[in-house]
Amino acid sequence: MIYGYARVSSKDQNLARQIQTLSGLGVDRIFKEKASGANLSRPVLKQLLAILEPEDEIKVISLDRLGRDVNDVTNVIIEVRSKGATIDFLDMPSYKEVDDENTRNLLSSITMELQKYLAAEERKKILERQRQGIALAKQRGVYQGRPILYGPNVSNLDRRKQYFEIKRLLKVGTPLRKIQQLTGRSLTLIQRIKNEMEG
Numbered sequence: 610m611i612y613g614y615a616r617v618s619s620k621d622q623n624l625a626r627q628i629q630t631l632s633g634l635g636v637d638r639i640f641k642e643k644a645s646g647a648n649l650s651r652p653v654l655k656q657l658l659a660i661l662e663p664e665d666e667i668k669v670i671s672l673d674r675l676g677r678d679v680n681d682v683t684n685v686i687i688e689v690r691s692k693g694a695t696i697d698f699l700d701m702p703s704y705k706e707v708d709d710e711n712t713r714n715l716l717s718s719i720t721m722e723l724q725k726y727l728a729a730e731e732r733k734k735i736l737e738r739q740r741q742g743i744a745l746a747k748q749r750g751v752y753q754g755r756p757i758l759y760g761p762n763v764s765n766l767d768r769r770k771q772y773f774e775i776k777r778l779l780k781v782g783t784p785l786r787k788i789q790q791l792t793g794r795s796l797t798l799i800q801r802i803k804n805e806m807e808g
Contacts, residue, residue, distance in 0.1 A: 610637045610638070610662070610665045610666075611634075611635070611636045611637050611665070611666045611667075611668065612636060612637065612638055612639070612640060612657060612661075612665065612666070612667045612668070613627075613628075613631030613632075613634070613636040613638070613639040613640065613667070613668050613669070614639075614640050614642075614653075614654065614657060614667055614668070614669050614674065614675070615627035615628055615631060615639060615640070615641050615642070615669075615670065615674065616641075616642045616643070616644065616646060616651070616654075616674045616675075617642075617643055618643075618644070618645050618646060619643065619645075620643050622643070624641050624643070627670045627674065628641065630670060630699070631668060631670070634668055634699075636668055640653050640654070640656065640657045641653065642654060646673060646674070646675070646676045646677040646678075646732075647676075647677055647678060647732065648676075648678065648681060649676065649681050649684070649685070654675075654685070658685070658688055658689070658692075661689060661692045661694045662692065662693070662694070663692065663693030663694065664693065664694070665692075665693075665694040665695075666694060666695050666696070666697060667689060667694065667695070667696045667697070668696075668697045668699065669696065669697070669698050669699065670698075670699050670700065671698060671699065671700040671724075672698050672700070672701065672721070672724040672725060672728055673724075673728040673731065675696075675698075676728070677728050677729060677731065677732035678729065678732070679725045679726065679728070679729045682725050682728070683725065686721070698721075698724070700724075701717075701720050701721065701724060702716075702720060703717075759771060759772040759775075759794070759798055759802070760772055761773070771792060771794060772802065774792060775788055775792055775794060775798070775799055775802050776802055776806065778791065778792075779799075779802065779803055779806060780806075785799050785800065785803070
């Protein structure tokens with residue numbers, strides 16, 4: 610079987626271009642996903658890897674569609690090969706014209722390592738641009754940050770109630786872990802409310 614894997618990072622982005630290209634290659638089935646490439650928490654990719662059999666092939670538009678973390682991409686490639694399947698990145702040369710298999714494999718490995726490095730560097734640049742954008746927005750006083758889900762004025766009554774319950778437990782000196790057990794809320798949230806009370 611020949612599979613295609615298409616991915617974009619956010620729900621606002623369009624998969625159409627990748628799907629059109631993969632469809633033109635005569636793949637048997639295309640796995641489509643809208644998820645960040647920063648990690649491997651991607652159910653569609655996991656589903657594809659789970660059904661792979663020897664001689665199967667995965668076609669991907671480019672290496673960064675598979676992921677942006679060097680180690681994650683390497684692990685996926687190792688898993689594909691361990692199942693006797695292959696993965697073909699359309700933006701990378703195949704070196705099929707090189708007769709010697711060892712030389713062909715060496716050239717492919719070097720190219721792939723370079724592509725993985727470039728994908729990781731691009732990820733770093735994106736994060737740095739985000740940090741710079743947030744810093745500038747804060748300087749201008751227009752940075753909103755993430756919306757607060759638990760607080761005294763949130764519209765969701767259950768969350769507002771939980772906020773006051775956490776606050777009450779903190780006031781009587783209940784340990785943070787105990788509050789987590791009692792409320793089922795994250796330590797991050799509980800610590801944030803504690804910081805608000807102390808601030």
